[in-house]
Amino acid sequence: MSSATTSGGLLGWLDAMPHPAMACEIAAGHVAVAAWTGGRLGLDGFALEPLSAGALAVSPLELNIVDAEAVRGALARALNKMHGRGKEVALLLPDQVVRVFILHFDTFPKRADEAEPLLRWRLKKSVPFDLEEAVLSHMMQPASRSLGTGVDVLASIARRKIVRQYEEIVEAAGLTPGVVLGSTLATLPLLDSERPTLLARVTSRTLTTVITRGEVLCVYRCTELPVEADALEPAALLEEVYPAMAYYQDNWKETVQQVRLAGLGGRTEEFRQALAAEMNCSVAALVASSAVENRLSGDAKTLVDRQMDALVGWMMNRGA
Numbered sequence: 001m002s003s004a005t006t007s008g009g010l011l012g013w014l015d016a017m018p019h020p021a022m023a024c025e026i027a028a029g030h031v032a033v034a035a036w037t038g039g040r041l042g043l044d045g046f047a048l049e050p051l052s053a054g055a056l057a058v059s060p061l062e063l064n065i066v067d068a069e070a071v072r073g074a075l076a077r078a079l080n081k082m083h084g085r086g087k088e089v090a091l092l093l094p095d096q097v098v099r100v101f102i103l104h105f106d107t108f109p110k111r112a113d114e115a116e117p118l119l120r121w122r123l124k125k126s127v128p129f130d131l132e133e134a135v136l137s138h139m140m141q142p143a144s145r146s147l148g149t150g151v152d153v154l155a156s157i158a159r160r161k162i163v164r165q166y167e168e169i170v171e172a173a174g175l176t177p178g179v180v181l182g183s184t185l186a187t188l189p190l191l192d193s194e195r196p197t198l199l200a201r202v203t204s205r206t207l208t209t210v211i212t213r214g215e216v217l218c219v220y221r222c223t224e225l226p227v228e229a230d231a232l233e234p235a236a237l238l239e240e241v242y243p244a245m246a247y248y249q250d251n252w253k254e255t256v257q258q259v260r261l262a263g264l265g266g267r268t269e270e271f272r273q274a275l276a277a278e279m280n281c282s283v284a285a286l287v288a289s290s291a292v293e294n295r296l297s298g299d300a301k302t303l304v305d306r307q308m309d310a311l312v313g314w315m316m317n318r319g320a
Contacts, residue, residue, distance in 0.1 A: 028204035047078035098182030202263035234274030
């Protein structure tokens, strides 16, 4: 995460960040690493190691890493499979850690030294921690159709001491965290850019719902589920995504045209059928997106279905 101001599309914002050829995701249930040679399509290697229950207690407020030895061990085992050491890495964190807001402004300063204080003031009542101890990144994008004028600002914010916990884990492994990002934000380049698309991404007991329209992030919603993904009922998922779809329809004056599902493992088809019966649009697994079908090799496609979609999405930020 950084404080730089960028404008234009969502992919432009991601592209403006440092772009290490290795990415590491530390999630509630696993540590995953992938590396590319010669650009995002040349997959060099990947590894996923499970984390023992309780090793992480994911929260935006309190320190997350309960058993640092277990997390370091999982990362070391993953890196040993890839022979990876001494490299810069993109560090992808659980969505609950990185809070994301879409804020409307009539006018917004382009200079970072003017924009950041304004954002911190605006977010003061929305974030349950002292903003002076937070790291912040933001980008400008077009406002929704209901507003017409002005600009929307996408802001991602996290508590600095929590981010440092994760950074220290990768630093202890001989890696340098060149960029830090929420995992679902990293996943977004996998979505089709032509039509309004909703992504419902489940990780452990967290559901992150996003709606994109071209390169504009229109809706971002992160909620805690009552149960793990393997015990979740399709009706419960529907109940969570409906508010995001209603909000999009009210503010963008159109409906979502397709839904993509991630993180549901062997139950994906069960959820696809249930959602397709209730929604008047196409519903499919994330791996079925045209961005995945048309722009990824077979090995990289496999990662999308193996809890490593964020790692693949990160490497697709730039053009072929």
